[in-house]
Amino acid sequence: MSIETHIQLALLIPIIGLVGIVLTGRIPNLREAVTLITATANAINVWSIFPAIQSGARPSVTLFEMLPGLTVNFTVEPLGMMFAAIASTLWIVNSIYSIGYMRGNKETDQTRFYACFALSISAAIGIAFAGNLLTLFIFYEILTLSTYPLVTHKGTEEAKRGGRTYLGILIATSIGLQLPAIIWTWNLTGTLDFVPGGTLTGKVQGLSAGLLLALYMYGVGKAALMPIHKWLPAAMVAPTPVSALLHAVAVVKAGVFTVIKIIVYVFGLELITTESATNWLIYAAAITLTLASLIAMNQDNLKRRLAYSTISQLSYVILGAALGTAMGVVGGGMHIAMHAAGKITLFFCAGAIYVALHKTEISDMKGVGRIMPVTMFCFMIGALSVIGIPPLGGSWSKFLLMVGAADAGFQFIIGVLILSSLLNVAYLMPIPLRGFMLRPPGAGDGPVKVQEAPLACLIAICITATLTFVLFFLAQDIFDFLLPITVAGGGQ
Amino acid sequence: MSTAANAGFSLMANLPALQVVVPMIAAPICTFLRFRNGPWAFALLVSAATFWISVNLLMQVLGSGDISYEMGGWPPPFGIEYRVDTINAFVLLIVSGVSLITLPYALRSVEREVPRDKHHLFYAAWLLCLCGMLGITITGDAFNIFVFLEISSLSTYMLLASGRDPRALTAAFQYLVLGTLGATFILIGVGLLYIMTGTLNIIDLAERLGPVSDTTSVRAAAAFLTVGIALKFALFPAHFWLPNGYAYSPSAVGVFLSATATKVSIYVLLRFQFTIFGDIPAFAELDFATLLLPFAIMAFLVGSTVAIFQTDLKRLLAWSSIAQIGYMVAGIGLGGVDGLTAGIVHLFNHAVTKAALFMAAGAIFLRVGSMHIDKLAGIGKTMPFTTLAFVLAGLSLIGVPTTVGFISKWYLILAALQHGVTGYAIAALVLASSLLAVIYVWRIVEVAYFREPTANREVTEAPLSMLLPLWALTIGCFYFGLETGYSVDIARAAAQSLLGVTP
Numbered sequence: 001m002s003i004e005t006h007i008q009l010a011l012l013i014p015i016i017g018l019v020g021i022v023l024t025g026r027i028p029n030l031r032e033a034v035t036l037i038t039a040t041a042n043a044i045n046v047w048s049i050f051p052a053i054q055s056g057a058r059p060s061v062t063l064f065e066m067l068p069g070l071t072v073n074f075t076v077e078p079l080g081m082m083f084a085a086i087a088s089t090l091w092i093v094n095s096i097y098s099i100g101y102m103r104g105n106k107e108t109d110q111t112r113f114y115a116c117f118a119l120s121i122s123a124a125i126g127i128a129f130a131g132n133l134l135t136l137f138i139f140y141e142i143l144t145l146s147t148y149p150l151v152t153h154k155g156t157e158e159a160k161r162g163g164r165t166y167l168g169i170l171i172a173t174s175i176g177l178q179l180p181a182i183i184w185t186w187n188l189t190g191t192l193d194f195v196p197g198g199t200l201t202g203k204v205q206g207l208s209a210g211l212l213l214a215l216y217m218y219g220v221g222k223a224a225l226m227p228i229h230k231w232l233p234a235a236m237v238a239p240t241p242v243s244a245l246l247h248a249v250a251v252v253k254a255g256v257f258t259v260i261k262i263i264v265y266v267f268g269l270e271l272i273t274t275e276s277a278t279n280w281l282i283y284a285a286a287i288t289l290t291l292a293s294l295i296a297m298n299q300d301n302l303k304r305r306l307a308y309s310t311i312s313q314l315s316y317v318i319l320g321a322a323l324g325t326a327m328g329v330v331g332g333g334m335h336i337a338m339h340a341a342g343k344i345t346l347f348f349c350a351g352a353i354y355v356a357l358h359k360t361e362i363s364d365m366k367g368v369g370r371i372m373p374v375t376m377f378c379f380m381i382g383a384l385s386v387i388g389i390p391p392l393g394g395s396w397s398k399f400l401l402m403v404g405a406a407d408a409g410f411q412f413i414i415g416v417l418i419l420s421s422l423l424n425v426a427y428l429m430p431i432p433l434r435g436f437m438l439r440p441p442g443a444g445d446g447p448v449k450v451q452e453a454p455l456a457c458l459i460a461i462c463i464t465a466t467l468t469f470v471l472f473f474l475a476q477d478i479f480d481f482l483l484p485i486t487v488a489g490g491g492q
Numbered sequence: 493m494s495t496a497a498n499a500g501f502s503l504m505a506n507l508p509a510l511q512v513v514v515p516m517i518a519a520p521i522c523t524f525l526r527f528r529n530g531p532w533a534f535a536l537l538v539s540a541a542t543f544w545i546s547v548n549l550l551m552q553v554l555g556s557g558d559i560s561y562e563m564g565g566w567p568p569p570f571g572i573e574y575r576v577d578t579i580n581a582f583v584l585l586i587v588s589g590v591s592l593i594t595l596p597y598a599l600r601s602v603e604r605e606v607p608r609d610k611h612h613l614f615y616a617a618w619l620l621c622l623c624g625m626l627g628i629t630i631t632g633d634a635f636n637i638f639v640f641l642e643i644s645s646l647s648t649y650m651l652l653a654s655g656r657d658p659r660a661l662t663a664a665f666q667y668l669v670l671g672t673l674g675a676t677f678i679l680i681g682v683g684l685l686y687i688m689t690g691t692l693n694i695i696d697l698a699e700r701l702g703p704v705s706d707t708t709s710v711r712a713a714a715a716f717l718t719v720g721i722a723l724k725f726a727l728f729p730a731h732f733w734l735p736n737g738y739a740y741s742p743s744a745v746g747v748f749l750s751a752t753a754t755k756v757s758i759y760v761l762l763r764f765q766f767t768i769f770g771d772i773p774a775f776a777e778l779d780f781a782t783l784l785l786p787f788a789i790m791a792f793l794v795g796s797t798v799a800i801f802q803t804d805l806k807r808l809l810a811w812s813s814i815a816q817i818g819y820m821v822a823g824i825g826l827g828g829v830d831g832l833t834a835g836i837v838h839l840f841n842h843a844v845t846k847a848a849l850f851m852a853a854g855a856i857f858l859r860v861g862s863m864h865i866d867k868l869a870g871i872g873k874t875m876p877f878t879t880l881a882f883v884l885a886g887l888s889l890i891g892v893p894t895t896v897g898f899i900s901k902w903y904l905i906l907a908a909l910q911h912g913v914t915g916y917a918i919a920a921l922v923l924a925s926s927l928l929a930v931i932y933v934w935r936i937v938e939v940a941y942f943r944e945p946t947a948n949r950e951v952t953e954a955p956l957s958m959l960l961p962l963w964a965l966t967i968g969c970f971y972f973g974l975e976t977g978y979s980v981d982i983a984r985a986a987a988q989s990l991l992g993v994t995p
Contacts, residue, residue: 064974066894067902072974138893145887152942160942164934171930175891176923183905183919 003059006049007074007129010084013042014122018115025111032099035114039092039121046088046125053081054481060131070192072138075131077194078481079264079333083257084128086340087250091121093460097348098241100456104355107239113153117245119146124250127257133182133192133266136258137174140222143254144170150242151235158237165234170221173228178219181212185266194261196485198268209267210277216262217281222255223318224311226288232311236303240351243303248310248343253336256317260332263321264485272324273408281322282408286416289315293423300361302350305427306343312420313339313386319413320401326486328404333482334475335397338385341471342394345382345464346428349375352453352461362431369435370448374458376435378465383428385468388421393471400479504548508561508574511545511584511630512640514538515623522616531615532602536595538619542626543588550581554982560632568632569693575632579836579986583629583759586843590751591622594847597961598744601854605655605742614654618748620647625756634682634768635692637760641678641724645671648753655742663736670723670733677720684713685768698768717764718784725757727784727821728791731814738810739863743854746806750813751847755839758820762836765824766990785825789921791818796928800935805853805863808932809846812889815925816842819904822918826907832987833980834903840979841896844972845888848965852882855954855962865936870945872937878954879940881966886933888969891926895973899980901926 001009017038024030052059053076060075076084098117102110123146126139144167152163186192188203204212221228232252236243263272272278289312296308313335320332352375353359353368369376385392388399398417405413440448452458471478503510518538525531552559553576561574576584598618606614624644628637649671653664686692688709689700704710726734738746795815802808820842823835855878856871857863872879888895901922908919945951953959972979 066974066976067899067980072894134893141892145892149941155942160938164938167934168930172927175926175930180905180919180923183902183909187906187909 003049003052003057004061006045007059007061007076009045010042010049010088010125010129011074011122013038013045014118014125017042018118018122021111021114021118028103028110031111031114032095035095035098035118036092038118039088039095042121043085043088043092046084049076050081050085053078056484062131066134069190070134070186071132072135073131073193074126074129074135075194076129078485079257079260080128080130082333082337082478082482083253084125086253086337087121087124087128090245090249090340090344090464091117093463094241094245094344096456096463097244097351097460100454100458100460101239101241101351101355104454104457105239107153109153112149113239116146116149117242120150120246120250124254127254130194130261132194133185133262136261137178137182140174140178140220140254140258141171143222143251144174147235147242147246147251150246151238153239153242154237156237162234162237166231169228169231173219173221176219177215181215181219184212184215194265196265198264198266198271200266201268201271204271205275206277209271209275210280213267213278213281216266217259217284217318220255220258220262222251223259224252224255224288224314225284225318226291226311229288229292229311233304233307236301236307240303240347240354243307244344244347244351248306248347249340252310252314253340256314256321256332256336259318260321260329263324264329269324269326269329269486272322278322282319282410282413285315285319285322286413288312289319289420290416290423293420293427297423297427300363302353302360302362302365302431303347305362306346306350309346309386309424309427310343312424313343316398316401316417320404323401323404323408323410323413325404325407326483327400327407329486330479330482331397331400331404333485334400334478335394337478338393338397338468338471341464341467342382342385342392345378345461345468346386348457348461348464349379349382352457355457356451356453362434365431366434366438367440367448369432371440371451372453373450374452375461376432378461379435380432381465381468383432387424387428391469391472393468393475396472396475396479504552506561507545507549507552508559508576508630509563511542511549512574512623512627514541514545515619515626519616519619519623522619523612526612529599531612532595532599535615535619536592539588539592539595539622542622543585543592546581546584546588549576550585550982552576553578553581554985569691569696572636573632573693573695574630575695576630577986578982578989579762580629580759582836582982582986583755583839584626586755586840587622587625587629587752590748590843590847591618593961593964594744594748594751594851597747597851597854597958599957600858600955601742601744601958604858607656610654614651617647617650617654620644621651621748625752628756629759632694633692634685634694634697637763638675638679638682641675641760644753644756645675645724648749651745651749652737652741654745655740657740659736660740663733663740667733667737670730674720674723674730677716677723681713681715681717681720684709684716688713694763694767698770701768714764714769718761721757721761721764722784722787725754725761725817726814727817728787728794728814731791731795731817734814735807735810738813738850739804739806743806743850743857746810747847747850747854750810750850751843754813754817755843758817758824758835758839761821762824762832762990770990770992782825782827784821785918788818788821788825789918791815791821792925793818793921793928796925796932799932800928802932803865805856805865805868805936806850807863808865808936809849809853812929812932813842813846815929816846816889818925819900819922822922823900823904823907826904826911826915826918828907828910829984829987829991829993830903830910831907832990833984834900834907836986837903837979837983838900840983841888841900841972844896844965844968845885848885848962848969849882849889851958851962851965852878852885855958856882858958859951859954865939868936868939869943870940871951872941874945874951875953877959878962881959881962882940883933883937884966885969886936888973890929890933893973895969896979897969897973899973899976903980
C-alpha cells in the first residue's frame with residue numbers, strides 16, 4: 001500500500017468503525033470488540049506512516065477542489081504525525097478504560113457514545129494531517145460538532161447547559177474570529193497552504209500582524225487562551241473517558257496543535273521573532289498559565305481542577321510557539337505528547353474514583369489512596385509528570401521551554417515557568433497526600449478494605465502511567481523528530 | 493412556430509418555446525384528470541419534461557453560446573424574443589429542478605393538507621406557477637416579463653390559500669395586495685421605458701436607452717422597477733407577507749416557493765439592473781444595486797434575529813429565508829464579479845438548502861400535526877432520519893465548511909473585503925448573522941434531541957416518498973459544497989456575462 005493510501009485510511013478506518021459500532025449496537029460485547037479492533041487497526045495504520053515522515057518525506061493527498069486554489073488536502077509533517085500518533089494510540093487505551101467506566105457506571109446510550117467517539121478521532125486525525133487552513137478548519141468544526149453529543153451525554157439540565165457553553169464558545173470563536181482570519185490570510189497571500197517558513201512573511205507587518213495573530217489565537221478556541229477558556233470547565237459534565245481523551249488529549253491538543261501549525265507554517269518563525277507586534281502572545285500565554293493555575297487551586301471538584309490545570313498546560317504550548325525559537329517550538333510540540341500522557345492518567349484516575357466510590361469533590365477524598373492504592377499511585381505518577389519532575393516525561397518539555405525562553409531573550413518567562421511548576425505542586429500533590437496520609441472517615445483503626453475500580457479501568461490507568469515514564473527516555477527521539485519543522489524547508 | 497419549425501419540426505431547436513409551452517398547456521389538461529393521483533402523476537411527468545428541457549438548454553448555452561429564439565417567427569424587436577444566456581439557463585434549471593424534486597414529496601403532503609376534491613386544481617396551479625416562473629426567466633421582452641409575473645403570482649395566491657389552515661387565507665390576501673402593488677410598479681416602470689424608447693425587447697431597450705438615459709422618466713422607471721421587484725422577493729422592509737405565506741400554506745408549496753419564487757424575482761432584478769441599466773453612464777453615480785445594500789444588511793440582521801424568537805418551525809425557516817435573501821442582494825449590491833458570483837451562486841445554494849429544510853419541516857408536520865417548537869420534543873428519536881437531515885441542512889444554513897452555505901459566504905466575504913473599511917464592517921455583520929443562525933438552528937436541535945417525547949410518542953418516521961427527496965437535497969448540500977465545479981463556475985460565467993467582462 002502506498003503511503004497516500006495509508007493517509008486516507010487513517011481518516012476512513014474510524015468511520016468504518018463507526019458504521020460497525022452502530023450496526024452492532026444491540027450486542028454490547030460485539031460493539032466493544034469492534035471499537036477495540038478499529039482503534040488498534042487505526043493506530044497500526046497511523047504508525048505505519050511514521051518511518052516515511054522520519055526520513056523526510058512529506059506525502060500529500062488532495063481529495064476535492066472546493067474553490068479554485070482551495071483544496072481539501074492532507075499533507076503529513078512531523079508535528080501532525082506526532083499528534084495523530086498520540087490520538088490514535090491513546091484511543092486504544094481509552095477504549096479499554098471506557099468499557100470499564102461506562103459499564104461500571106451503567107451509562108445509557110452507549111452506542112451513540114462509541115460512535116461519536118470514533119467520529120471525533122477521525123476528525124482529530126483530519127486536523128493532524130490537514131495540508132491547509134481550510135482543511136484544518138473543516139475538521140476543526142467536525143470535531144466540535146461530533147464531541148457535542150458526548151459532552152451532553154447525560155442529557156441532564158446541567159449537561160445541556162454545559163453543552164450550550166461548549167458549542168457556543170467554540171463555534172462563535174471559530175466562525176467569528178478564525179474564519180475571518182483565514183479569509184484575511186487568503187486575501188493577503190492567495191494561498192492557505194501550510195508552507196515551511198510561513199506564507200505571511202513580507203505580506204503583513206506591525207499592528208496588522210498583531211491583529212491577525214489575535215484573530216487566530218482567540219479564534220482557535222480549543223487552545224483555551226484566556227478569556228476563551230470557559231468551555232473547558234463547562235465540558236467537564238461529560239463522562240470521564242470523554243474528558244480524558246477529548247478534553248485532555250484530542251480537542252485541546254487540536255487547539256494548541258493548530259496554534260503551532262499557524263505560527264510555524266503560516267506566520268513563519270522569522271516573522272514571529274522579528275515582528276514585535278506579535279509579542280503580546282507571550283504575555284497572554286504567561287498570564288493564562290499563571291492565572292489558570294491559581295484558579296485550579298480553588299476548585300474542589302476534581303475534574304474542574306484538572307480542567308483548569310489543562311488550561312494552564314495548554315498555554316505552555318502556546319508560549320513555546322509564541323517565543324518563536326527552535327527550542328521553544330520543539331518544547332511546545334513535545335509538551336503536547338508529554339502532557340497528553342500525564343493528563344489522561346489523571347483523568348482516568350478521577351473517573352476511576354467516581355466509578356468505585358462516587359466521589360467527585362477533593363474534600364471528600366480523604367484516605368482514597370488506602371481504598372484504591374493502585375489508582376492513587378498512578379495519580380501521583382501522572383501528577384509528578386505534569387509538574388515536571390524527572391524521571392517523568394513532563395520534565396523535558398518544560399526544560400526545553402525554559403531554554404527557548406532564554407534564547408528568545410525573555411528571561412522572566414523562566415521565572416513564570418518555575419512559579420507555575422510550584423503552583424502545580426500546590427494544587428496536584430494535596431490529592432495523593434490526603435489519599436495516602438489520612439484515614440478514610442468511619443474506617444476505624446483496622447486495615448482499610450481495598451475497593452478498586454473495574455479491571456478494564458485499572459489496566460488503562462497503569463498503561464498511561466507507565467507511558468509517562470517511558471516518554472522520559474524517548475525525549476531525544478521526539479526532539480530529533482520535531483526539530484526539522486523549525487528549520488527552513490521543513491527538513492524535507 | 494419559428495421558421496425552422498416550418499421547414500420541419502425540430503425538437504431541439506424549439507426547446508426555448510417548449511420550456512414554457514409544455515407546462516402552460518399541461519395546466520388546463522390537469523384540471524380534467526379527476527381520478528386518484530392522476531393530477532399528481534401528470535404534473536410529475538410534465539415537470540420531468542421541463543427539467544429535461546432546462547438541462548438541454550443549459551448545455552446548449554454552455555456549448556455554443558446564447559440562444560435567441562423568435563416566437564412565431566417574428567424577428568426582434570418586433571416579435572417576442574426568448575433569449576437564453578448563462579444566467580437564465582441556470583435559473584431555469586433551478587426552478588424546474590426544484591419542481592421535479594418537490595413533486596414526489598408533494599404527494600403525501602397534499603393528500604393530507606389539501607381537500608381531495610381540489611387536487612386537480614392544486615396541481616394545475618402548480619404547473620401554471622411553474623410556467624409563469626420559467627416564462628419570466630426565459631423571455632427577452634420586458635412586457636412579457638410582466639405577463640408571466642402575473643401568471644405566476646395569480647397561481648401563487650391559489651397555491652398559498654389551498655391548504656386547510658384558515659390563516660393561509662389572510663396570508664395569501666396580504667401577498668395579493670403587496671404582489672399587485674409590486675406588479676403595478678413593474679408595469680409602470682416598463683411603461684415608462686416603452687414611452688422613452690418605443691421598444692420592449694430587453695437588448696433593444698439597453699441600446700436605445702443611452703441617448704435618453706439622463707431624463708427623469710428613465711430614473712423614475714428605474715425606481716419603480718427596483719421597488720416593484722424588491723416587493724416581489726420580500727426584501728426588508730417589504731417582507732412581512734412571506735412568513736405567514738410560507739408557514740400556513742401546504743408544506744409542499746412552502747418548499748416549492750421558498751426555493752424558486754424569490755430566486756426568479758432576484759433574477760429579474762439582475763436582468764434590469766445589469767442588462768438594461770448596466771451600461772448607462774448616468775446611472776453610474778446613482779447605483780440602484782448599491783442603494784439596496786443597506787436594506788440587504790438590515791434584511792439578514794433582522795431576519796436572523798427574528799428567526800431566533802419564532803415558536804413555529806416553518807415561520808422560523810421563513811424568517812431565515814428573509815435573511816438569506818439579504819445575502820443574495822448584498823452580493824449583488826457589493827458588485828464586481830465576486831459579489832455577483834456570491835449573489836448568483838447563493839440563488840442555487842439557498843434553493844437546495846432551504847428546500848431541504850422545508851421538506852424536513854413538512855415531513856414533521858405530516859407526522860406530528862403541529863409546527864410549534866415545543867411539540868417537536870424528542871423528534872430526534874421518533875423521526876431520526878428526518879431530524880438528521882434537518883440538522884445537516886441546518887449546518888448549511890449556518891455556513892459550515894463543506895456545505896453549500898459556506899461557498900456562498902466565502903464569496904460574499906471576499907467580495908466585501910474589496911470595499912475597504914465598509915467592506916470589513918459588512919464582512920463582520922455577515923459573520924455575526926451566521927452566528928445568529930447557529931442559535932436558531934441549535935434551538936431546534938436541543939428540542940429535538942434532548943427533550944423527552946411527550947405527547948407524540950406514537951410518531952413514526954416520514955414516508956419514503958418524502959425521505960428520498962429530502963435526503964437527495966441534503967446530500968446535495970454537501971456534494972455541491974465540495975464539488976463546486978457546476979454551481980460556482982456557472983455563477984461566475986453568469987456574473988461575467990452580466991457585467992460584460994470577458995473571462
